[in-house]
Amino acid sequence: MNKEWSEQNKKMQLLIKKADTFDQGKDVLFELRKDLMDTLLSFKKDLKREDFDAMPFMNADGYHCKNIAYSIWHIFRIEDIVAHTLVKGDEEVLFSGKYQSRINSPIITTGNELVKEQISDFTKQLYIDELYSYIADVKKSTEGIIRNLTFDDLKIKVADERRADLQSLGVVSTDENAVWLIDYWCKKDVRGLIQMPFSRHWIMHIEACQRIKGKLR
16 A cells, blocks of 8 residues: 555544544544545546556456546545445435436446456446546535534444445445445444545555556556
């Protein structure tokens, strides 16, 4: 793991454990997310369109077996679902911003169900500029939700009705590679969700993207 990102993540996790340092923890989280987003924005500047679909490690074990466009979609679909459907209980950015049609995505799911060539077949259809608009809107909306959280909110578990909403939306595939996400998220409290989809999950997939980019160069 990138040492700087890892240290920021550890610092954030320590700070959000205490009420008197909780707001500092939020600030560290936002700094980390800005640094990670800057890396994603650098891909848009540095890469050709076809590079976003390239899968130089298709048969490898690990997140780098995907491609960059998939990874971006996946990071932010998960964040959108968790932040809006599970934490806040309002409409996901994908739907409120009519992003499925804008991005030209054939799916509304996290993409966990896709493997190998299915991934590149999916990403070749995506409008990258609109995908980047989507991730900017998701990042902004999530951080608005986090800003309004109190320390006591961290102990709140996902309510049964929000789990039911999640299942009814069809945003997590029933495929065995994806459906486990529902239990995984719904067993966590808000602190646990901040520590994974909103921070560490970004790091793991963006590092995989950097590895893909390095291979392409």
